[in-house]
Amino acid sequence: xxxxxxxxxxxxxxxxxxxxxxxxxxxxxxxxxxxxxxxxxxxxxxxxxxxxxxxxxxxxxxxxxxxxxxxxxxxxxxxxxxxxxxxxxxxxxxxxxxxxxxxxxxxxxxxxxxxxxxxxxxxxxxxxxxxxxxxxxxxxxxxxxxxxxxxxxxxxxxxxxxxxxxxxxxxxxxxxxxxxxxxxxxxxxxxxxxxxxxxxxxxxxxxxxxxxxxxxxxxxxxxxxxxxxxxxxxxxxxxxxxxxxxxxxxxxxxxxxxxxxxxxxxxxxxxxxxxxxxxxxxxxxxxxxxxxxxxxxxxxxxxxxxxxxxxxxxxxxxxxxxxxxxxxxxxxxxxxxxxxxxxxxxxxxxxxxxxxxxxxxxxxxxxxxxxxxxxxxxxxxxxxxxxxxxxxxxxxxxxxxxxxxxxxxxxxxxxxxxxxxxxxxxxxxxxxxxxxxxxxxxxxxxxxxxxxxxxxxxxxxxxxxxxxxxxxxxxxxxxxxxxxxxxxxxxxxxxxxxxxxxxxxxxxxxxxxxxxxxxx
Numbered sequence: 001x002x003x004x005x006x007x008x009x010x011x012x013x014x015x016x017x018x019x020x021x022x023x024x025x026x027x028x029x030x031x032x033x034x035x036x037x038x039x040x041x042x043x044x045x046x047x048x049x050x051x052x053x054x055x056x057x058x059x060x061x062x063x064x065x066x067x068x069x070x071x072x073x074x075x076x077x078x079x080x081x082x083x084x085x086x087x088x089x090x091x092x093x094x095x096x097x098x099x100x101x102x103x104x105x106x107x108x109x110x111x112x113x114x115x116x117x118x119x120x121x122x123x124x125x126x127x128x129x130x131x132x133x134x135x136x137x138x139x140x141x142x143x144x145x146x147x148x149x150x151x152x153x154x155x156x157x158x159x160x161x162x163x164x165x166x167x168x169x170x171x172x173x174x175x176x177x178x179x180x181x182x183x184x185x186x187x188x189x190x191x192x193x194x195x196x197x198x199x200x201x202x203x204x205x206x207x208x209x210x211x212x213x214x215x216x217x218x219x220x221x222x223x224x225x226x227x228x229x230x231x232x233x234x235x236x237x238x239x240x241x242x243x244x245x246x247x248x249x250x251x252x253x254x255x256x257x258x259x260x261x262x263x264x265x266x267x268x269x270x271x272x273x274x275x276x277x278x279x280x281x282x283x284x285x286x287x288x289x290x291x292x293x294x295x296x297x298x299x300x301x302x303x304x305x306x307x308x309x310x311x312x313x314x315x316x317x318x319x320x321x322x323x324x325x326x327x328x329x330x331x332x333x334x335x336x337x338x339x340x341x342x343x344x345x346x347x348x349x350x351x352x353x354x355x356x357x358x359x360x361x362x363x364x365x366x367x368x369x370x371x372x373x374x375x376x377x378x379x380x381x382x383x384x385x386x387x388x389x390x391x392x393x394x395x396x397x398x399x400x401x402x403x404x405x406x407x408x409x410x411x412x413x414x415x416x417x418x419x420x421x422x423x424x425x426x427x428x429x430x431x432x433x434x435x436x437x438x439x440x441x442x443x444x445x446x447x448x449x450x451x452x453x454x455x456x457x458x459x460x461x462x463x464x465x466x467x468x469x470x471x472x473x474x475x476x477x478x479x480x481x482x483x484x485x486x487x488x489x490x491x492x493x494x495x496x497x498x499x500x501x502x503x504x505x506x507x508x509x510x511x512x513x514x515x516x517x518x519x520x
Contacts, residue, residue, distance in 0.1 A: 002229050004164045004229055005230050007226065013304060014171070018175045018182075019166040023159060026149070029148060034148065035155075049121060053114040058084065061087075061089040062092055065078075066112050068115070131148065132190050132205065134200040143186070146189075148205040150205060150206065161215065165211070165218045169181075169214055169221065181213060181286055184282070185279050185283055185286075189210065189275040189278045189282065196263070198267055204272055212279030212280040215252055216279065216281060216282065216284040216286075217287040218248060218283075219249065219287075220284055220288055223252070226246065231244070315334045319332075319351045319355065338351075339352070346372060349372040350372055357395060362395070365395075365396055369392045370400070370404040372388060382411060412424060418452075421448070429442055429445075435470075436470035439465050442465040443478065443479060443482075446482060450486065455486045455489070466480070
């Protein structure tokens with residue numbers, strides 16, 4: 001057994017909500033009991049009863065056709081049958097074989113009873129009138145039938161093909177166009193089935209016609225994609241299984257050819273071959289039309305990129321290719337060219353950071369990481385900012401500038417991780433105690449300690465900051481006010497002398513003695 005499991009090239013630009021909704025709807029309707037249709041056994045029994053009805057009528061041509069028989073077998077077949085019945089009636093009249101009216105009435109009742117059994121077999125389904133019957137087309141059934149399934153394996157097969165093809169076609173065509181393709185493709189598939197089916201009164205249901213349209217469009221638009229398969233030999237060597245991938249331009253034409261061959265060799269099979277053929281052809285035609293008129297390039301892509309707020313600059317693509325090839329100078333220059341046009345481009349800063357780290361220019365990489373982190377903070381990209389802080393700690397820790405630690409503490413505090421924010425501020429003060437940025441770090445740590453109830457440590461930090469040579473008047477005044485607020489709340493702390501460098505700062509982590517100030 002071959003089971004399609006996915007597509008190798010499985011990236012999409014945004015969540016495929018239409019495909020997800022289709023999946024939920026198909027499975028949900030089946031689980032709630034809205035399914036049914038005609039099973040293989042029902043189809044066999046129905047055909048037997050219908051054949052008995054027709055045979056009995058041919059044997060008794062003087063009888064009237066049961067009401068509804070023309071709809072059940074189709075107008076064209078009924079017309080041919082009527083011609084034969086008319087000849088049989090004339091022959092019976094010529095030979096005097098027409099029975100008495102009382103006998104003919106009993107025979108008519110038997111004929112109607114045979115036809116009634118065939119009708120009841122078709123009525124035994126749980127589709128709630130939503131299946132599409134070609135002999136009695138209804139608008140609601142034309143749409144609803146493509147969301148129903150007759151059994152678990154029928155549903156399972158269609159869900160697999162939906163999973164393999166739909167999200168990726170939705171990504172390139174957009175949600176509206178993809179949804180329209182599914183609905184119109186399903187309707188076209190039903191119409192094709194209605195034209196060629198031998199049993200127009202048998203209801204049609206299932207998503208396979210609509211999915212055939214999706215597959216046809218997938219062949220034209222994404223034919224070079226590789227579809228993964230799992231081979232499971234159920235009957236022989238069940239433990240031996242393996243997976244492989246084939247291009248869509250190989251797999252899908254083979255599937256389509258199988259449908260065409262089956263329609264010719266097994267037209268009586270309980271499978272809507274012509275729905276598959278019509279849907280696939282419709283999808284191909286739509287995709288070819290979209291390609292000819294460049295609909296995707298002119299309207300769909302700009303709309304999608306506008307909605308997600310992202311469009312890759314060609315210079316960044318060049319930078320990525322050059323970095324992969326080891327041409328770091330070219331990659332660096334390409335990223336800088338983008339930044340010259342757009343200094344706030346986070347993708348360009350990310351590209352430059354990756355290039356500098358890959359080329360071993362750690363100081364330049366630290367500078368790029370700082371600018372990138374500040375852009376993340378400005379745009380409130382908290383998750384990306386936190387991830388960046390953790391990413392660069394090990395490879396660039398000893399060359400990161402003071403600005404990086406301040407920005408890192410800010411984003412970590414915003415994310416609710418006070419302990420990590422404290423660690424960034426402490427690292428700044430310990431590594432570059434003479435830098436003016438360490439004053440701001442110490443004041444922020446004092447604020448953390450106050451909010452944590454560690455007033456003694458807060459006073460130590462405030463004293464250290466006030467005595468710093470780079471402590472400006474505004475910072476010193478703010479520190480003094482904070483000291484006064486603490487001492488009003490805890491006057492006993494005022495009697496303890498505080499020497500510089502201060503003895504400990506342990507609100508988050510191990511107790512630590514800060515180094516003395518060293519002018520920057």
